[in-house]
Amino acid sequence: DTGVSQDPRHKITKRGQNVTFRCDPISEHNRLYWYRQTLGQGPEFLTYFQNEAQLEKSRLLSDRFSAERPKGSFSTLEIQRTEQGDSAMYLCASSLRALAGGPNTGELFFGEGSRLTVL
């Protein structure tokens, strides 16, 4: 399967612990996105990368959250000092943009998500 893969699929942690999620995009895709989805809501944008550059961050991304894409391939999303309100599904998506900073007229390919439960 050459789609977007996310790891782990499920994570249960205690409040105050740090967690890290990994996303492997489709190999030729230069853009990578992180979204968060809570029960009864649609996915909410967190951040995205064009190659290794983080181009935009949502105000939802507090200073406890950090995302990296060091070599322009896989990405990690770390949450420090987790809180119960961080419990959600964290979705990764990738896409191919022919032009850097080009408009979003194309398709995002989503992974199956990483579900976080903070006790």
Added chain:
Amino acid sequence: AQSVTQLDSHVSVSEGTPVLLRCNYSSSYSPSLFWYVQHPNKGLQLLLKYTSAATLVKGINGFEAEFKKSETSFHLTKPSAHMSDAAEYFCVVSSGYSTLTFGKGTMLLVSP
């Protein structure tokens, strides 16, 4: 600023009857509009997209949507529902160079 409103949180239909999932959008610029579907324990999948070409857009699995600028709507339809269509559907807007904004979703329930 951009936003989408999905007018129904749940829609129930019988197999073989038409499907209508309603979406209204708000956008400061000419929008691109999408419908995504999410089956249980599966990743989101693009159904169809509108990017300022034909206003009637055909997607996968027999779905289509019509862009109506005067009504700021992008409703999703299918002539005949199938059991496999049961899933959650998201209307999505993107304006200019912004990222995608999702609606809250509509759960489609299909009964035999």
